[in-house]
Amino acid sequence: MKKKIIFKLIAISIPFIIIFILETILRIASYGEDYQLFHRIPIDNKPDYLVMNKNMAKKYFKDSDLRSDNQSDLFLKTKTDSTFRVFVQGASTVVGFPFYKGGSFPRMLKHRLSLTFPNKNIEVINTGMTAVNSYTLLDLTDDIIEQKPDLVIIYAGHNEFYGALGVGSSISYGSYPTIIRSYLTLKKLRFFQLLENTYYKIASSSFQKPSERSTTLMEVMAKEQQIPFNSEVYLDGINQYKNNLRKVLSKYNRHDIPVILSTVVSNEKDIIPFISEAIPNINEFNEALEQEKPEAKKIAQNNAHAAYSLGTFYLEKNRDTAKKYLHLAKEQDLLRFRAPEKINESIAELSKEYNTSLVDMKSIFERHSKNGIVGNELMTEHVHPNIKGQFLMADAFYNKIKDLKLLNNWNNYIPYEEAIQDIPVSQIDSIQGILVINKLKKSWPYNINYITVETDSTINNNLKDKYTEIKMAQDINLNIRKWDDAMAIAYKMYESDEDYEKALDIAQTLIFEYPEQGTVYKMAGDMCMKIGNYEKAAFYYFRFNYFEENKESSEKLATAYIKLNQLNEAKKALSKAEKNGLDVSSLAELVEKVTKN
Structure with missing residues (x-):
């Protein structure tokens, strides 16, 4: 009897042993993709940094020519006591589409927090990827928790239907959340990747892969191009979002990690509904609209184009009526690239359920829009904010962090009016x-x-x-x-033309890309000195001196302090350099030099 049990156990374990051996061999042979969220970046004579895996998107866009963008934000592998670490989760708005670089609200937020807390190491790590949804948010959560965040910001919801693995997406496995989550877990195994790759190779001759080459990512991702309001697919998408976000918040709650949720914003005033049923008896509708008959409003209740027509008709006549019907037009739009209001209601509901902080971004944008209706003044197209819109988002999160008292000592608080003049784009x-x-x-x-x-x-x-x-x-x-080459040329061009403000914008943008390199801080400090902003120059020269302590960085820092009449700080900077064996000028020599200039 015992032999039979042992034999059965051996028989059961053999497949797992084979899989384990194969998995080990595949990893040794570097087969497949490493889907760790963060990779180590070794830098000579400096602490190790981590950066987001640039191939991470392949996990969600398997066997396609689709390109999903993300930012590369370096952060310390070993978190220091002076570090305030923020992770931002979301999709293309978080990435900063279409401006990227310093045009994303996470980087604007980092810039402002860094100036507010010059003695802290502020890290704002952008984990956003274009065309992903709540399945990706959930899939990344455990890796983010491992990095000990002080705060997580989540702005997501527009891609819930058509984002990778969504209910209406061309890259989907249907409305089976458990199967999809299990699939994403298995994707980490090279053995599973081998099986999947083999399947796609065999099947590739019988179907055409999705591609952006002849169209856009938007069209490729939208399989169910018409999703009627309150239809089965519509409700599946809402439930998918709520269930995944609920799991995300539950994980962060268990680790006592503060989270800020945000409602999402859509362009309702200046985007005609993408797909709508035809307006029945269009001439009669137009006549009813011009005469403001109730028949026009009745048709608009279930027709996106009719609702939009009413909204635009009332824009200069009745703001509230215009707002009502423009919003209804977005809700009735059959092509759901703009999140329905049910998404924002779910965000507010889950915020209360998990006692999570909420930023009502939609209301903030409405307050900064004419007639309280969001349009092209703040948006580039249907859902992506322009530079001012991204700034408003950064401003809202900046003030929410202050309200939550996640950082102490806001003596250097930067008000809206000052911050909007210093957007690092x-x-x-x-x-x-x-x-x-x-x-x-x-x-x-x-x-x-x-x-x-x-x-x-x-x-x-x-x-x-x-x-x-x-x-x-x-x-x-x-x-x-290349972007780097263009920035180098532009910096020299602006400096030569004495357009120091624009040169400073270039330097500040480069700091986001290369936060571990002293040269970019020197470039920013130099432009601040030419502008006459000595306080900011001292901030950048301090960073320059931190990353590259030498005669030049020490003397530039001391010079900035002298300009600020902070002679004790200048003396400290020079004394520190001397202790480290640097042959620097004396304080008196630098003061004389500054006085002559």
Whole structure:
């Protein structure tokens, strides 16, 4: 009897042993993808850093030519006592589409917090990826928890239907959350990747892979292009979001990690519904609309285009009525690229359920919009904020962090009026964003009439000038020039033209990309000195001296302190350099030099 039991146990264990051996061999052979969220970045003579795995998106976009963007934010592998660490979760708005770089609210937030707390190491790590939804949020949560965050910010909801693995997505396994979560867990195994790759190779001849080459990511991702309000697929998407977000919040709660949730924002005023049923008896509807008969409003209750027509009709007549019907038009839009209000209601509901802080971003945007209706003043298209919109988001989270008292001593608090004058986005990146949006609006599901010809003609008129901002932005957009090279040229160009503010924007943008390199802080400090902002110069020179302590960095820091009439701080900087064996100028010599200049 015992032998039979042992034999059965051996028989059962053999497949698992084979899988274990195969898994080990595949890992040794470096087969497949490593889906760890963060990878180590070794830097000579400096602490190790971590950065988000650039191939992470492949986990959610398997066997396709789709490209999902993400930011690369370095942070210390070993968290220090002076570090305040924030992780931001979401999709393309979080990544900063279409501006990226310093045009994302997480980087704007980091910039402002760093200036507010100059003695702290502020880390704001962007884990957003384009075209993902709540399945990805949940999948990344455990890896984020391992990095000991002081705060997590979540802004997500627009991609719930068409994002990777969503109920209406072309990359989906249906409305089976348990199966999808299990699938994502198995994807970490190289053995499973081998099985999946083999399957796709065999099946590749019988189906066409999704591709962006002849269309846009939006069209490729949208399988169920029409999802009626309150339909089965619609309700599945809402439940998918709530269940996944509930699991995310539960995990953070168990580890006592503060979370800030945010409602999501849509462009309701200036985006015609993408797909709508035809308006029955269009002439009669238009007549009823002009005469303000109740029949027009009745039709609008279930027709997106009719509702939008009513909304625009009342824009200058009755703000509340206009707002009501423009919102209804978004809700009735059959192509659900804009999150329905049920998503925001779910966010508010879960915020209360888990006692989680909430930023009502939708209301904030409405307060900064004409007639309280969000439109092109703050949005680039249907859901992505423009530079000012991204700033509003950063401002809201900045003040929420203050309200929650997650950091002490806000003596250097930066008010809205001052912060909006110091948005760390280069002119080139701003133009690059416009180019991206113009290209997007020329394709499905937008009408080509949305395009502003003015921007394109401006570009064409400046093509002859090799180093103009527009030409460099276009070169980056067409992959003719690398972004780093364009920034280096622009910095020198601005400095030569004595346009020090724009040169500072370039330097501050480079700091986001290379936070461990002293040179970028030197560049920023130099421009601050030329502008006459000595306090900010001292901040950047302090970082320059921290990463590269040498004669130059020590003397520049001391000079900034002298300009601020902080002679004791200047003396400390020079004394520290002398103790470390650096042959620096005396305080008297630097004071004399500063006085002469």
